[in-house]
Amino acid sequence: MLYMCPFQKLSNFLSFGNKQDKNWINEASEETATIESFNGTELVSQMKLIGLTVEDLKMIKKLQPLIEEHIDEIITGFYQSVLDIPKLKQMIAKYSSIDRLRATLKQHLLQMFCGTIDEEYIRTRLKIAEAHHRIGLESKWYLGAFQKLQNSFSNVISKKFHNQEEAQIINNIIAKLLNFEQQLVLD
Numbered sequence: 001m002l003y004m005c006p007f008q009k010l011s012n013f014l015s016f017g018n019k020q021d022k023n024w025i026n027e028a029s030e031e032t033a034t035i036e037s038f039n040g041t042e043l044v045s046q047m048k049l050i051g052l053t054v055e056d057l058k059m060i061k062k063l064q065p066l067i068e069e070h071i072d073e074i075i076t077g078f079y080q081s082v083l084d085i086p087k088l089k090q091m092i093a094k095y096s097s098i099d100r101l102r103a104t105l106k107q108h109l110l111q112m113f114c115g116t117i118d119e120e121y122i123r124t125r126l127k128i129a130e131a132h133h134r135i136g137l138e139s140k141w142y143l144g145a146f147q148k149l150q151n152s153f154s155n156v157i158s159k160k161f162h163n164q165e166e167a168q169i170i171n172n173i174i175a176k177l178l179n180f181e182q183q184l185v186l187d
């Protein structure tokens with residue numbers, strides 16, 4: 001089933017197609033994306049530090065259908081790596097289940113590619129931090145698992161975009177989004 005971001009146009013799902021990536025970056029600027037003002041918080045400075053902009057989020061939003069197309073393999077790869085570590089496997093068995101976590105991670109990653117950073121987005125990340133704190137997940141495992149996600153995104157991008165320069169630009173934007181996520185969850 002297709003994941004619908006709030007206010008997402010159905011046309012977004014149809015726009016990926018098999019089109020060559022040539023004008024893809026220009027087309028992304030036609031997407032709508034939002035970063036809330038977050039007055040009185042450090043969140044804006046955190047995004048500024050890594051250069052995460054609304055233009056980046058437009059690109060992220062345009063990528064969403066591609067990520068959705070590959071989401072199951074990304075999640076399978078993620079949990080294969082995590083379950084390979086006996087300590088992490090035990091933690092999952094003790095506090096949750098793979099089926100449950102697969103579903104929450106899927107929802108989470110697809111929301112990440114909606115092109116909106118608002119209160120709800122931040123709140124969801126803080127809930128993950130709380131969940132991981134509750135089960136005693138150390139930062140080193142969270143960060144390691146994150147690298148696995150980043151590699152999977154990067155593989156999807158390099159398969160789709162044959163123009164190296166374009167693939168690099170897109171991967172850099174994803175890296176910023178993932179870095180912001182880590183700033184929120186590890187704070």
Ligand code: HEM
Nearest residue numbers: 082088091092095096104105108127128131141142145146
């Ligand atoms: C919970 C994401 C790494 C184990 C969650 C939830 C999300 C999430 C979205 C659901 C939070 C909620 O219920 O609101 C992530 C991401 C990770 C990551 C994005 C890294 C990229 C890990 C690792 C483990 C793990 C390495 C290994 C043990 C768990 C468990 C829960 C959980 C057991 C359920 C906790 C509970 O229900 O009380 N995670 N996770 N996570 N995560 Fe992670």
